[in-house]
Amino acid sequence: MSTANAPASSRVLLCRQCDRLMTLPQRAPGESAHCPRCHHHVAPAAQRDVQRTLAWALAAAIMLGLVFAFDFLSFSTRGIGHTMSFLDAAQSLLGYHYPSLAILLLATTVGLPALYLFALIYLCLGVRAGARLPGAIVLARILRPLEPWLMSDVFIVGVLVALIKIIALADIHIGASFIAFCVYSLLLIRTFTLVDWITLWDGIAPQGVLDAHVVARLDYERSGESQRLMVCHACDTPFLINPAHRCPRCRKRHWSHGADRVQLTWALLVAALILYIPANVYPILSTVTLGEAEPQTIIGGVVHLAAAGSWPIALVIFVASIVVPISKIVAMAWLCLAAQFGWYRNALDKTRLYRITEKIGRWSMIDVFVVAILGSLVQAGALMAIHPGPAALSFAAVVVITMIAALTFDTRLLWRPADHSDSNPRFRPDHPVAPE
Ligand SMILES: [Zn+2]
Ligand SMILES: [Zn+2]
Incomplete structure (x- = not known):
């Protein structure tokens, strides 16, 4: 402008x-x-230019390609073994009739990241050449909102938790594809910390x-x-x-300030709360050993891990699957009340609470990824197998809906509209922006 x-x-x-x-x-x-x-x-x-972003995005895209070229993990117990590729995790969810979970897994770990990387490479090449490439504005518009949905880092933690859960029961081998996935994930994180959106947009439009x-x-x-x-x-x-x-x-359509927006956040929070009930009542997975099925709920899984002495993993699952979703719903409800009733005191603290809620929400997906990995990896016929349970679906819905609820919330409603009574002594309107 x-x-x-x-x-x-x-x-x-x-x-x-x-x-x-x-x-x-x-x-x-x-x-x-x-x-x-x-x-x-x-x-x-x-950034001086788009060269660095372009180089990191290209490296991440190449590594992402390598994820599909090798085996991901292999598992064997008492002579019966099974090797899985990365795509097998989604395929086994399809086999258990959970197509929405398979789509969610593929979209958040490779689909959306691939779209993000290739679109970014396209935009950087256009800006570098000083050319107005077709569709550049539309692509740039959708890229930033995608960032919270790129969950390759959460998936890696999910894989590690899954491996620790079964390491005592079987021999596990890590394939080259898993190493490639870890490297791709690091490169992806580095890429989106490097994107200078202000310079990039100046080059695009x-x-x-x-x-x-x-x-x-x-x-x-x-x-x-x-x-x-x-x-x-x-x-x-x-x-x-x-x-x-x-x-x-960029022609993007925007919501105006207003209470109707808070109603949308409330509706999503209520939906998440309702879905959180079946997520805890039904089993999230069941282990079949010698034909005998042992269903396990989220809480049951935590208790089982703690009883087996795996305290750190029990704690990870407890925090990601119970503490985070509940505190996220409570925090967002509190922020909605503050926005509706104009509680402007401590607006900075409330905004910080919002940022924490927005950042940590995606980590709840760990348990869903654990179930996807265990379901496709632990396949030793009648000897031992793990099946995903219906709670995995409702729990994934809770995570996605609470993430959308956080994204729909307008933090500007937490701040006094007139601004003349700003009491923050650090505020200097004549030097508004402090470089880091
Ligand atoms: Zn715009
Ligand atoms: Zn501000």
């Missing part, structure tokens, strides 16, 4: 978490910026949406909403609220 008369070295930004207006000075390479009021990361570490007279009238002590400004969640451009609620730069 470069502003026709603003100095070329600075630009107007609007914090998407507290609606504070600020200017962003020119960032030196490696310098990032935070909102001075809510400490939201408004600008990532500046040059700015120019705020008129000079609007910029000249901006009051940096007031919220964006009170000046009819809104921030685009895809390209971070502030724009004047228009009847279509579309960002003029």
Whole structure:
């Protein structure tokens, strides 16, 4: 949004978490910026060009290809063995008639990450060549919201938990594909910490949406909403609220501030709470030993692990499957109440609580991944087998729905709308952005 008369070295930004207006000075390479009021990361570490991001994304994509070239894990007990590839984990879920779980597993561990990596490579190549590639704006718009759904790191923890659970029962061998998966996961994490969205968007769609007279009238002590400004969640451009609620730069449609949004979050939280009941009542997996099935609920699994002396793993499952979902629902309900009733005290603490809730929610998926791995790996005929149970489906739904609930919540509702009474002494409207 470069502003026709603003100095070329600075630009107007609007914090998407507290609606504070600020200017962003020119960032030196490696310098990032935070909102001075809510400490939201408004600008990532500046990159000189897209070369580094491109190199890491290419390396991650190549490693992802290698995941499918070798065996993932192998298992043997009393002479009966079974080797699985990465795709077998999804295939066995299909075999147990859980197609939605198979799709969720493939999408979060390889499908969406592959889309993310290839789209990013395409965008970086376009920006590097200075070319306007077809579809670049649409791709850039969907990439950032994908980031919480890339769960290869959660999957690795799930595999490790699954292996520790069965290591006493059988011989386990780690295949080259698992090593490739770990390397791919590290490269993927490094790639999305490197993406400088501000520079990338400047290369994809040059700015120019705020008129000079609007910029000249901006009051940096007031919220964006009170000046009819809104921030685009895809390209971070502030724009004047228009009847279509579309960002003029990338055409993404936006929700306005309002209570209807809180109702949506409430509805999702209630749905998650209802689904959490079958997730705990029904077995999440059942172990069949010599024809005898032993179903196990989430709590039963934790107790079983603790009784067997695997305290660290019992603790991981307890935190990921019980503590995290419940505290997430309680925290989000508290934030919805605060937004609805205008409890503006300690807005910074509430915003921090929101960020923690948003960050940790995806780790609850560990137990679903454990079930997928055990179900496809432990296949020794009548001797021993593990089947996924119906609770895996409802538990996965709880995790996905609570993640969507967190994403639908608008943290700007936690902050006083007028902003003139900001009591935070650290806030300096004339130096709004402090480089990291
Ligand atoms: Zn802020
Ligand atoms: Zn936009």
